[in-house]
């Protein structure tokens with residue numbers, strides 16, 4: 158199966174936003190410039206290529222050349238690798254195998270663990286909500302931490318859209334609109350009550 | 361003496377004037393270009409470009425030419441992919457667009473493996489066998505002699521190299537066609553008027569898309585220009601297509 162562009166695009170921008178927010182992580186990825194890290198998910202038959210560069214990470218679903226290192230495992234093993242403190246031992250079936258430049262593979266693993274990405278979210282976009290949710294539960298992924306990143310992300314996104322692109326209405330404008338909708342709904346309710354009253358007089 | 365003419369949107373203009381007219385269009389829209397791209401395509405152009413990059417198949421160390429680079433939307437990921445051992449040459453016929461693109465890329469920290477060359481796609485000023493990949497995104501449509509541009513691309517490509525064309529094309533189904541017509545001739549010029557204060561340029565855009573060769577014809581043109589193993593995919597029902605061919 159080939160990963161849909163939309164999912165990869167979303168994952169790539171989430172990763173780069175997180176990396177961009179962290180001044181210590183970015184240089185570490187940048188150090189891996191010119192390397193290619195392949196991740197292969199065996200049970201889902203998915204491959205994803207990570208190309209670090211000075212501004213973050215580029216994700217590709219296909220790569221024509223030779224990857225420097227290959228991390229291979231089941232979806233659960235790979236997820237476990239990116240969340241857990243100790244990636245060497247997987248709680249679940251199977252392990253993540255590294256072939257090629259193993260040092261690079263381990264370094265990349267450690268880097269992935271240090272960024273807060275909701276991998277489950279992207280996995281669920283591929284395989285549906287339930288299984289991914291169960292995986293997430295099993296991993297007891299620290300919700301708090303995750304929530305914090307999401308909040309920052311959302312805030313950044315909202316600010317970006319509002320001020321830089323200026324395509325979203327501002328909060329007061331939105332509230333005003335919602336108020337008007339509420340008003341309309343009340344009016345409608347009243348109208349309906351009146352119609353019912355009229356109907357009962359006719360009958 | 362009869363002067364030769366060519367299409368400029370739905371109008372016929374003397375061939376030698378088309379370049380100047382196209383230049384006026386891009387001069388006029390340059391500073392609002394990115395915002396309009398998002399609005400016009402409802403953000404879809406990002407996905408189309410992403411797919412083009414995936415299909416293009418550039419790798420670490422490649423030397424890539426991005427023609428009609430504009431604000432550098434394709435050049436950016438290309439530079440990130442080829443890395444410090446590779447090179448991306450950005451070229452555009454329009455100096456205003458090229459420097460806009462350069463500023464934008466430099467602002468984002470993309471330096472070192474990118475060069476900028478003002479050039480006409482019809483006469484690429486590079487030695488033969490210079491590039492591993494060539495991309496042209498939403499640019500071919502504006503070129504007066506498309507076959508000449510494709511031939512020029514084939515010349516500067518290395519043997520085994522791949523050229524990729526991302527361009528508006530022709531929707532495949534009738535309902536989509538109808539919807540698309542309303543959108544491009546009613547809504548698009550209106551948005552152009554409001555956002556870029558210029559409805560004419562966006563009318564030109566819609567017309568030039570209709571005048572552009574359809575999927576099969578463009579693929580034949582690629583073959584005529586000397587490319588082999590040519591193929592294409594439709595995106596968003598054929599509103600956009602990605603064509604490619606190899607120099608064998």
Ligand SMILES: C[S@@+](CC[C@H](N)C(=O)[O-])C[C@H]1O[C@@H](n2cnc3c(N)ncnc32)[C@H](O)[C@@H]1O
Pocket residue numbers: 382386427428429430431432433434451452453454457479480481482496497498499502503504
């Ligand atoms: C719609 S923009 C595309 C920009 C960018 N590639 C993108 O996808 O966003 C088209 C560009 O083609 C350039 N152009 C028009 N005619 C050209 C020609 N004959 N040779 C090279 N570039 C040309 C214009 O100056 C303009 O920057």
